[in-house]
Amino acid sequence: MDFQLADLKLIAPHIALLGTALLVLMVEVFGHGRRRPEATWISLLGIGIAAAATGMSCHENRLGFSGMLAADGYSAFCNMIILIVGALTILVSSNYLKDERHEHGEYHALILLSMTGMMFMASATHLLLMFLALETMSIAIYALAGFFRTKEGVESCFKYFLLGAFSSAFMLYGIALIYGATGTTQIHGIMEQFTQIKGLASSPMALSGIALLIVGFAFKVAAFPFHGWTPDVYQGAPTSVTAFMATGVKAAAFAAFFRIFFVAFPATSPVWSQALWLLAVATMTMGNFAALAQRDVKRMLAYSSIAHAGYLLVGVVTATAAAGTGMLFYLLSYAFMNIGAFACVIMLGRRGADSTNLDDYAGVGFKYPLLAAALTLFMFSMAGIPPTAGFIGKFLIFKAAIGKEFYWLAVIGVLNSAASVYFYLRVIVYMYFRERPEAAPEGLRSGPAITVATVVAAAAVLILGLAPGFVVRMAEAAMSTF
């Protein structure tokens, strides 16, 4: 293991986030006064520094730390998604935490630590570093899921922790088997072993290793049949944490999933792409059909996030540069539309009463026209209706699938997308075509930060939908650096 000082530049964004997290913790315990809005501003500043550092290191295009991690366009794009997710989450949380009387710096520190793990996942080119990053990300999120210490929150936290630990064990076993078969855990090294050694691509040890890796990733992205934890965990966790989990964890896990399977296992792709094909179809179908039956908006969004994992899996099945471009674009647009939707859910809630039932949305359209317009936009985007970001994302992924002759996959994806319109539009129908009950609570749980986050998310969903060219070209450039 040789070390060059220049390699530190590759992890400058990660160091910036970690340093900010430690600083936030210290301000929390050594700062004075009971109300500490500083944590929000320090975190946002740290995220800004990390974004600048990512911008500076994205042209490095090389491996560092003896091939443990890469700073290339792909990791830079994923880092940017994760930083956007983190910044929006912190903005959305500001008023929410104050209203729920949980305004603690630890929340921000955990978000930042988890983001550090996510960014390491996106840049890892070594299975063990990827695993460490996955744990760094997950442990912080386990704690965040139970942050409010309500009955549902603790259940969510405990369920996620137990099942997450279980799935980590699967993934680690998969890594061990792949190491046993190839003698390395560096993904470029694994790829070389597969091309050099004849018969390795059909060795049971290598294939079971790949299968166990798929199990681990499928759990983290909430794909069928490893999705069982998702509805309970997403519903029980604080709403802002649910938004963070649904977008950030998904972005990081898919980034690592795609990089590892694209770089390390092209030799065995006929085998695993079949398995993932089934997983993708089952995930989107199951997610959409379960979402049809939900009357709780938060739970509906949890099932919708399973369905979106299915669409994203189509990108991993296809495993071409075009599919990667689509996946990156989709992850970015999903971050905006999902956090935006959850921001609207937060604003309609009250302290101690989340009011996430569909009936609580009756008549919102005339009472709060701007909020209803924003939520309508996010719902359209999730359903994939033009001119929104969600449409372009789905278009790019399905186009890539057709380009590699996965016709049925694309057809099933489009049919699923059509079926999902029903439950997304139902929210809009409740908002505009139902009478608001007399006893409905007055006022919104709103504030400047959450308003800024919602406006930014809505603007991004529209801009990415109307003029996607610039971002698509950036994603293409990111994919060309592999």
Place this chain on the structure above:
Amino acid sequence: MLQNFVPVLILFLFAAAFGLGVLLISSLLGPKRPTAAKQATYECGMDVQPDARRPLDVKYYLIAMAFLIFDVEVIFLYPWAVQFKSLGLFGFIEMLVFLFILLVGYAYIWKKGVLEWE
């Protein structure tokens, strides 16, 4: 490649055979004359006071977690100390960073009152 792990397999089999073997031999050969005193949880020392199945103070868990972290920290220092010369200045600075991060954690739990037992 896999042949390199044959010693590990042998060690694993030997350890399992030894552990099970000792238990088996002592249960076959050992005399068994149980009395009430021999059946007690602790044969020597004080009688066990109340039932162990009751809620414990959460302070125990906090102390246990803090202990675990700093215990593992010390274990990490040993291999570093053995390799100190070959790791050189880089290893030294790396370890300082590691200790600094844990020091921040220490300051945090101290100010939060985890170490107070009142």
